[in-house]
Amino acid sequence: MKQEKLPWLADNPFYTKRFAFFVGRRCRTATIRDVAREVHLDWKTVKDLEKQYMREQLRRAGNPAPGALGIDELSIRKGHTYRIIVSDLERRRPIWFGGEDRSEQSMDRFYEWLGPARSRGIRLAVMDMWKPFRNSTRKAAPQASILFDKFHVMRHLGDALDKVRKSEYARLTGKDRSYIKGHKYTLLSHRDNLTLDRRKALKKLLSANRRLHTAYLLKESFGQLWDYQREAWARRFFENWKATLRWQRLKPYQKFAQMIERHWDGIAAYCRPENKVSLGFVEGLNNKIRVIQRRAYGLRDEEYLRLKILTCMLPEI
Secondary structure (H helix, E strand, O other), rough: OOOOOOOOOOOOOOOOOHHHHHHHHHHHHHOOHHHHHHHHHHHHHEEEEEEEEHHHHHHOOOOOOOOOEEEEEEEEOOEEEEEEEEEEEOOOOOEEEEEEOOOHHHHHHHHHHHHHHHHHEEEEEEEEHHHHHHHHHHOOOOOOEEEEHHHHHHHHHHHHHHHHHHHHHHHHHHHHHHHHOOHHHHHHHOOHHOOOHHHHHHHHHHHHHHHHHHHHHHHHHHHHHHHHOOHHHHHHHHHHHHHOOOOOHHHHHHHHHHHHHHOHHHHHHHHHHHOOOOOHHHHHHHHHHHHHHHHOOOOOHHHHHHHHHHHOOOOOO
């Protein structure tokens, strides 16, 4: 008895590859349940067909040889359960999802998967200020420049501003306190992203509280640090920014400045022309992943989540 393999059949022999790829394309923009209802199939069958589609996407994309990496962690469920996501910043696509947590040992797994030859080709690694990521990268790719992600740095500054807001709210009473209440995200958002009503509220708040006004202006101006083309100019800007803190009684900002001082090399690295990469990609990828998780109402199948993340930036087939 001889079995003949038909190349146009899907892994599930009841369906063709053409149909499996149709289902996979539909699942890029719709939930599994909606697609199952559309094609009159069980949701488990639709999910298996989508997995086949995504594996074929990865096969066609080929093995990555990245020159610039973006490294970030993802919380996949409550209880500090993390996985690491590594992206190719030049090709603008995630290339690895894995690990057991965000430890140095989990980060080492990526470099083992990539291999010594391709690790030697890495010239830049963009990450947050998490020490295990730095240690693993320096060990596996010592030639790579380490650059701290602007969005993570600014998030720390946003936290410092929020601590100032909380301290002012606790210090004040009556009408002065009412100006602050309910305006956390008004302060933390970029002014260009605020509605007209929010801008009016921000203007009233800043005119009513001098310390918050100073803290807000310092937060808004700090982003200029990434505009400089030379490290000396960036350093001069940072020294001037620090000098303005001297008499302001903003302890959270002083702690932030000390943190920047400790990690200066990884921030100033962006001034070098060869390190000018789009830092917004990793943040955009995180937003896309949050949409994937929200659409799935909590993914229990980790392999499915891995495939969804690794293929979310790949073209359709």
